Amino acid sequence: MIFVGVDWAESHHDICVLDEAGDILGRRRIEDTLEGVRLLHELLAPHAQEPDEVIVGIEKDRGLIVTAMLGANYRVYALNPMSVARYRERHVTSGSKSDPGDAKVLADLVRTDRHNHREVAGDSEDADAIKVLARAHQNAIWARQREKNALRNALKDYYPGALNAFGTDLDDGDAVEILAIAPTPSLARALSLSKITSAFRRGGRQRNIERTATKIQQALREEQLRERPRVEAAFGKITSAHVAMIRAYSDTINELERALTEDFEQHPDAKIILSLPGLGMVLGARVLGEFGDDPNRYADAKSRRNYAGTSPVTKASGKARVVLARHSRNKRLASAADQWAFCSLTKSPGARAYYDELRARNKTHRQAIRQLANRWVGIFHACLEQNVLYDEQLAWKHRLEIAA
Numbered sequence: 001m002i003f004v005g006v007d008w009a010e011s012h013h014d015i016c017v018l019d020e021a022g023d024i025l026g027r028r029r030i031e032d033t034l035e036g037v038r039l040l041h042e043l044l045a046p047h048a049q050e051p052d053e054v055i056v057g058i059e060k061d062r063g064l065i066v067t068a069m070l071g072a073n074y075r076v077y078a079l080n081p082m083s084v085a086r087y088r089e090r091h092v093t094s095g096s097k098s099d100p101g102d103a104k105v106l107a108d109l110v111r112t113d114r115h116n117h118r119e120v121a122g123d124s125e126d127a128d129a130i131k132v133l134a135r136a137h138q139n140a141i142w143a144r145q146r147e148k149n150a151l152r153n154a155l156k157d158y159y160p161g162a163l164n165a166f167g168t169d170l171d172d173g174d175a176v177e178i179l180a181i182a183p184t185p186s187l188a189r190a191l192s193l194s195k196i197t198s199a200f201r202r203g204g205r206q207r208n209i210e211r212t213a214t215k216i217q218q219a220l221r222e223e224q225l226r227e228r229p230r231v232e233a234a235f236g237k238i239t240s241a242h243v244a245m246i247r248a249y250s251d252t253i254n255e256l257e258r259a260l261t262e263d264f265e266q267h268p269d270a271k272i273i274l275s276l277p278g279l280g281m282v283l284g285a286r287v288l289g290e291f292g293d294d295p296n297r298y299a300d301a302k303s304r305r306n307y308a309g310t311s312p313v314t315k316a317s318g319k320a321r322v323v324l325a326r327h328s329r330n331k332r333l334a335s336a337a338d339q340w341a342f343c344s345l346t347k348s349p350g351a352r353a354y355y356d357e358l359r360a361r362n363k364t365h366r367q368a369i370r371q372l373a374n375r376w377v378g379i380f381h382a383c384l385e386q387n388v389l390y391d392e393q394l395a396w397k398h399r400l401e402i403a404a
Contacts, residue, residue, distance in 0.1 A: 003019075011032055013029070014028075018107045057107060070120065076119065087108075087113070151239060157235065158184075159188075160224050180243050181195065184236040191220065200213060277344045278340045278347050278376070283343070287336050291308075301377070305377045308337050308374075309325075309333065313325070344372070349396075
């Protein structure tokens with residue numbers, strides 16, 4: 001068995017190979033290319049008879065170099081940079097740091113401490129594709145929200161009438177289309193009802209068009225503080241730019257959502273996941289992508305909860321004992337689990353009863369949602385492990401018996 005440390009960088013990677021006694025068998029710097037991967041395999045081949053005898057430590061769980069090593073059936077451990085830094089401090093007291101030195105630290109870590117770390121899962125190609133699309137979709141939503149916030153800040157400085165008319169829904173079709181044709185108060189006051197109704201139709205509105213148009217026209221024509229004309233015109237250009245970006249992000253989000261839904265529907269676990277209350281196409285795909293579909297990745301429901309960050313952490317010393325939320329976690333997955341728990345309150349009587357019970361025990365809303373999410377992750381694990389659809393009575397049977 002040999003142990004390989006890969007200090008990843010954008011254009012090259014430093015490699016260090018150790019034997020079981022910790023002696024250095026080889027070092028090399030390779031480029032992030034096909035030729036670099038070939039050189040890596042050449043470096044390791046004389047020291048290992050089988051691929052599973054190669055144990056790799058790297059501070060990354062995805063990318064072409066990781067895919068290449070997984071494809072070669074090496075056992076890869078994606079190590080948290082904070083864990084690596086603490087391990088380095090245990091052995092290097094001088095504070096020195098270099099790329100070749102970091103490669104040796106990574107190799108030593110998987111040689112002595114790999115039992116404390118998680119091996120990179122062998123997720124299917126379908127699950128990896130869903131994860132890529134789900135993260136891109138979420139990133140686009142976040143980017144649109146940033147543009148929306150920037151637009152709101154600009155409107156506060158020169159165009160409060162638009163905020164009064166549309167409130168916080170500045171990415172809504174109505175707001176986007178009106179601000180596109182009237183990015184300044186002067187242009188907004190000149191809008192006729194016919195132009196407003198036409199804009200509403202372009203934005204996708206189908207009901208209450210005339211009544212809403214009248215309401216918006218009145219809001220835009222109300223007296224308000226005004227900026228100087230040239231300053232107002234400059235702000236108008238900024239608003240037009242933000243509106244164009246919001247439009248582009250909305251189109252991108254819709255396109256990614258269609259692709260994500262199509263891929264998710266074809267996954268073998270989709271039917272089970274969609275049977276769980278609170279999980280729809282997008283949220284279900286996000287949860288699947290972050291958990292992965294390797295059946296051997298999680299030893300039990302507890303390890304899945306730990307990865308999701310829903311299980312609490314206990315700190316005890318002497319007579320002091322405190323239970324805290326887990327902060328070291330997959331933040332995307334933790335956010336999805338929280339949203340799932342909240343959505344389930346109107347879909348599952350058992351979840352609602354459990355939430356109400358927690359609130360009656362003086363738990364805050366945030367604490368109750370996190371605890372409910374923890375319960376849902378356990379149910380999720382059981383459904384996938386047993387390959388069964390969700391059953392409301394079976395899932396909450398234990399709690400119902402206690403209540404009875």
